Amino acid sequence: MTPVLDIKGLTTEFRVKNGWHAAVRGIDLSVNANETLAVVGESGSGKSVTALSTLRLLPQTGARISRGEVGFGGRDLTKLSEREMSRIRGNDIAMIFQEPMTSLNPTMTVGDQIAEGLLIHRGMSRTEAAKEARRLLDEVRVPDPARRVNDYPHQFSGGMRQRAMIAIALACRPKLLLADEPTTALDVTVQAQVLSLLDDLKRDRGMAIVFITHNLGVVAQIADRVAVMYAGEIVETATCDTLFADPVHPYTEALLKAMPRVDRKAESLEPIPGSVPSISARPAGCVYAPRCNYVQPSCAAHPSLVPVGGNHEARCPVRADKGEAA
């Protein structure tokens, strides 16, 4: 089966002061239809930049995709014109943004904002689109949708805005959904509802989902596969079960240890010391080495992502060897 999205060697750079620095480097990612790929990693590891590069929504100045390709529907999205991209955006690929408070237009009703994509891509009449907007709001569990479609975003709570964002993204039934922290502003019950809604959509429509999150608890609930990102690189990918049971990369291990769980006391949590280096201060060798407990002299060379068994890949020669020796 050919994947819906096939990213190869993606490198995206930003201009900082006078130089270009890579925010993400050599990213390889693929997602199949009817599959949810979770992308996890600390703040600043490049999750949003990866998603924004896919849809070519980076800032128009001071940002560039310098290498790699984004395969979608047999085409390389990095080569398309803006006009061709606008036919794909919102139609074949939709994105839910991380910032629900600022991502809606304050001078347009929520209903009109949901209907807009339908008017552009589906050629619906205004009445049909308005009706569909109402149905979508209902689908994402916004109470009293018939009245709420006429509200402006400031009349919505944070959680409701996030649900409105989801409705906008789902409107044209995209083949691929890029969901950037879509459930952060939601309380636990609504979060569970939204996650199960996304799961249903994936199954019913065969949608491919890239689900970006900090929250490993959510990953366990929704993901089929996981990609762990650190400092602009993918450091480990595996199926969800393998990753939780048998992490190879020291960073993945540290993330799992830092994750709160019901069966463990808060004291046993081990926060990762230090933080993700900024894009202009990335180490030359292994990017994780400065924070790593297993560091070896060989870590001064930049490691590549290598298979460690099955579909499991990790970017750590030290631990990969250990895994094979054991």
Added chain:
Amino acid sequence: MIRYVIRRLLLAIPTLLAMLTMVFVLVRLVPGDAAVSMLGDQASEQALDALRARLGLDQPIHVQYLTFLGDMLRGDFGTSMSSGRSVLSEVWQVLPYTLELTAAAMVIGVLFGLPLGTFAALYRNRWPDYTTRLLSLTGLSFPGFVSGILMLLAFAVWLRWLPVMSSASSDPLTHMRNLALPALNLGLIMTAYITRVTRSSMLNVLGEDFIRTARAKGVRPGPLVMRHALRNALIPIVTVVGLYFGTLIGNSVLTEIVFTRPGLGKLILGALQSRDYTLLQGLMVIFAAFVILVNLLTDLIYAAVDPRVSYAK
């Protein structure tokens, strides 16, 4: 919306009172005796006393204040010392000319300023932006009367396309030809100003997250600007342009004088030259009331553009 309008109207009352008090104090702060400066120092003591009594200047200050407030609030601005006609009728007679001029300038400013500012923002830091910015900076740093004189020289004296003096005329075509130069002069200043405000407001809005959301929906550049960016950019533009209105009236006064056009400008100049205190006082109050009214209108337009304002409790 109705509640917002009522609240905003109520808020205008203290502003109005403060303004009236200031005019009252200002007029009384003018050094020297008002009666003496009006009649000249040759006048007899009797004549001076009579004038003081007529102006109410012999009353205690608080009585003067209350009488002044009462008169102003009833719309009684007194009679002009020099013409003997009521201040209000003097103003009514020339007000249409000034309003016509400011309105024409505003229309020119909006018609050219909005597209130019948007254009500059869309081509940020490329040559269309630099050109527009240079032009608007030139427009803003030129004093209105200097550009007025230059225009008169160019269009009226040198090219002879338009009249030098823009006096009143009942023929609509002549009327428009008379209006053209002063309106263009004032309109260019307004254009420069609106261009600048639009550019910076537009740049802010284009960097907002919701613009990215719209692009992610597949909205094309045209609708992106018209439907998503412009309306949001208008919010600060309306406010700033409203605030500029006071300056615009000031500029229109200068423009009227340069083009010898009837209007408030000429009236003020006359009142100053003839030391007509009642007329000046009345003009000050009417001017200030006008600015308050425009600010009120600005807030109402603002509320119409931004749903967050009118819905707020």
